[in-house]
Amino acid sequence: MDPELGELPVGDVLIEDGRIARVAPTLGDVDAEVIDATGHIVAPGLIDTHRHTWQTQMRAICADWSLADYVWGIRYSISPAYRADDVYLGNRLGALEALNSGVTTILDFSHCNNTPEHTDAAIAGLRDAGIRAVFGYGFFDSSPAAPAHFTEHGQRIADFHRVADTHFPASATRSGSSSQADELLTLGVALTELGRVPFEATAAEVGAARERSALVVAHTGCVWSMPSGVAELDAAGLLGPDQVHVHCNTLTDPEWAMLARAGAKVSISVETELNMGMGRPVFAACRRHGVKPTLSCDVISLNSGDLLTQLRMGLGFSRWADTEHLNLAGTDPEKVTTTALEALEWSTVNAAGAVGLGEEIGSLRPGKRADLMLVGGPSIAQHPHLDAAGTLLFQTTPHDVRTVLVGGRVVKRDGELVGVDLPGLLARTDRSAEQVLDRVRAAVPRLPPTPPGGLNSVADHRRATPPGRPGDRPPGSHPRSPAGPGRCPG
Numbered sequence: 001m002d003p004e005l006g007e008l009p010v011g012d013v014l015i016e017d018g019r020i021a022r023v024a025p026t027l028g029d030v031d032a033e034v035i036d037a038t039g040h041i042v043a044p045g046l047i048d049t050h051r052h053t054w055q056t057q058m059r060a061i062c063a064d065w066s067l068a069d070y071v072w073g074i075r076y077s078i079s080p081a082y083r084a085d086d087v088y089l090g091n092r093l094g095a096l097e098a099l100n101s102g103v104t105t106i107l108d109f110s111h112c113n114n115t116p117e118h119t120d121a122a123i124a125g126l127r128d129a130g131i132r133a134v135f136g137y138g139f140f141d142s143s144p145a146a147p148a149h150f151t152e153h154g155q156r157i158a159d160f161h162r163v164a165d166t167h168f169p170a171s172a173t174r175s176g177s178s179s180q181a182d183e184l185l186t187l188g189v190a191l192t193e194l195g196r197v198p199f200e201a202t203a204a205e206v207g208a209a210r211e212r213s214a215l216v217v218a219h220t221g222c223v224w225s226m227p228s229g230v231a232e233l234d235a236a237g238l239l240g241p242d243q244v245h246v247h248c249n250t251l252t253d254p255e256w257a258m259l260a261r262a263g264a265k266v267s268i269s270v271e272t273e274l275n276m277g278m279g280r281p282v283f284a285a286c287r288r289h290g291v292k293p294t295l296s297c298d299v300i301s302l303n304s305g306d307l308l309t310q311l312r313m314g315l316g317f318s319r320w321a322d323t324e325h326l327n328l329a330g331t332d333p334e335k336v337t338t339t340a341l342e343a344l345e346w347s348t349v350n351a352a353g354a355v356g357l358g359e360e361i362g363s364l365r366p367g368k369r370a371d372l373m374l375v376g377g378p379s380i381a382q383h384p385h386l387d388a389a390g391t392l393l394f395q396t397t398p399h400d401v402r403t404v405l406v407g408g409r410v411v412k413r414d415g416e417l418v419g420v421d422l423p424g425l426l427a428r429t430d431r432s433a434e435q436v437l438d439r440v441r442a443a444v445p446r447l448p449p450t451p452p453g454g455l456n457s458v459a460d461h462r463r464a465t466p467p468g469r470p471g472d473r474p475p476g477s478h479p480r481s482p483a484g485p486g487r488c489p490g
Contacts, residue, residue, distance in 0.1 A: 045104025091125025
């Protein structure tokens with residue numbers, strides 16, 4: 001994935017002190033441990049730019065749920081029933097699932113931070129898995145009806161700074177500069193969906209992130225009946241290249257122009273967006289405005305944690321959308337519009353830049369971190385290797401990802417995760433899922449729950465929110481207008 005090195009039919013990669021030292025057709029005899037990659041594809045580890053990792057033990061519960069079902073079922077019913085250890089298990093197993101499939105970096109959008117203990121457990125789960133991750137601290141409560149640990153927005157901001165001081169001592173203030181690139185975990189912020197708190201609270205969240213040089217990730221433009229808030233962020237000078245905007249299905253061309261002008265990044269969650277009816281994944285809009293797309297697994301409560309699945313679905317959708325007009329006119333396309341190699345950029349070099357690590361990961365360039373995967377092995381689908389990018393995109397499953405390294409450390413070898421009691425962890429996670437759902441059923445008669453008053457629209461959930469919670473608007477006071485702030489509950 002490095003344009004200067006190109007693609008080597010046969011090659012050696014030398015790793016020293018966690019970094020790629022040399023890449024060449026042959027390095028000859030080297031005094032080093034040798035990993036025999038004969039018959040394998042050696043490629044950069046994949047990078048997921050938006051994953052709610054804590055939901056791992058709720059796997060596939062949302063298989064037949066709409067976006068409204070997800071909001072009321074996961075965010076407002078299941079999330080409040082999670083305890084700190086449940087978050088730990090979800091993050092640890094979810095991160096291991098990512099590593100197992102060749103995903104070496106995730107942007108963890110952590111929005112089950114019900115208490116400080118939940119947040120600490122989420123970070124511990126990522127650390128114990130050994131993955132590279134941006135931990136996106138979520139500022140918002142999981143449910144408007146559940147008792148809140150944080151009763152004022154300022155308490156959330158203060159807890160974010162506690163997390164930065166405790167877990168990310170390398171986080172920098174604007175008055176100084178300190179790189180976090182040497183750490184596996186770096187600090188991020190997951191913004192409260194715009195409109196759920198007063199705009200000054202949103203500004204405070206962005207300000208706190210920038211005080212700590214933290215990446216900002218936000219659900220943007222994914223509910224059709226609500227405005228996106230992009231214009232408000234732009235007018236306030238709060239858009240910037242340190243942001244990843246997720247989904248963006250409902251954005252207008254003027255809003256896209258604002259994101260592009262600010263250098264903001266975009267994450268597309270193909271599997272979620274298609275299955276929950278959120279609109280067309282925005283590959284065409286990205287191309288039109290010069291924004292480099294990236295991909296994400298999003299909600300593991302619906303989707304696979306395998307980013308290769310997202311790549312296949314994304315490339316298939318993008319090619320179909322680009323040629324649909326020809327089919328409707330009764331003609332055939334002469335060639336595909338996006339190649340497999342170009343699609344791989346979405347989850348390697350593009351994604352590395354989006355999470356602020358473009359100089360560190362994303363390609364096999366000497367000097368970068370040694371985050372890579374070896375794909376091949378005995379699978380029928382891996383023989384023969386005629387086209388490396390095509391094999392990765394269309395023929396590879398997590399089983400075919402045989403060896404994975406993060407920072408030069410082997411985390412998966414010959415098809416097995418290293419140093420992990422997987423049966424024990426799976427048993428703990430199964431028990432966690434049962435206990436969480438037992439607590440949910442004690443409070444909710446069915447999943448997904450019927451919204452209060454028979455509400456069936458994501459946009460209507462504001463009117464069901466109990467009055468008096470910090471930042472809430474009065475019922476019915478959130479009109480759908482281009483000037484109003486928007487929010488997305490993904």
